[in-house]
Amino acid sequence: xxxxxxxxxxxxxxxxxxxxxxxxxxxxxxxxxxxxxxxxxxxxxxxxxxxxxxxxxxxxxxxxxxxxxxxxxxxxxxxxxxxxxxxxxxxxxxxxxxxxxxxxxxxxxxx
Numbered sequence: 001x002x003x004x005x006x007x008x009x010x011x012x013x014x015x016x017x018x019x020x021x022x023x024x025x026x027x028x029x030x031x032x033x034x035x036x037x038x039x040x041x042x043x044x045x046x047x048x049x050x051x052x053x054x055x056x057x058x059x060x061x062x063x064x065x066x067x068x069x070x071x072x073x074x075x076x077x078x079x080x081x082x083x084x085x086x087x088x089x090x091x092x093x094x095x096x097x098x099x100x101x102x103x104x105x106x107x108x109x110x111x
Contacts, residue, residue, distance in 0.1 A: 021049060025049075028045065029045065029055075029057045032045045032059075036059035042068065043059040044062055044069070
């Protein structure tokens with residue numbers, strides 16, 4: 001027999017809410033560990049409870065994960081602020097792909 005559908009809303013009973021938070025937090029951390037191991041992913045997970053307590057998990061170190069995220073965020077912001085440079089990079093990349101495709105097609109035909 002399957003489980004019933006859970007209505008997503010705040011749990012009113014404080015003790016039930018804390019127990020649910022603890023169980024789901026542990027499940028989330030377990031999934032993060034599994035994803036890190038199975039897929040060789042670098043993972044950083046930060047959770048704040050309603051009481052203000054924080055819990056974290058990092059597959060490497062939280063500092064390195066946060067620094068990597070900041071770097072990606074800055075790179076993304078640069079591309080958003082400079083769409084011309086992003087378009088230029090894409091054109092160069094595509095030109096290289098087309099050149100490889102033309103050379104491959106030429107080799108296959110033997111001409």
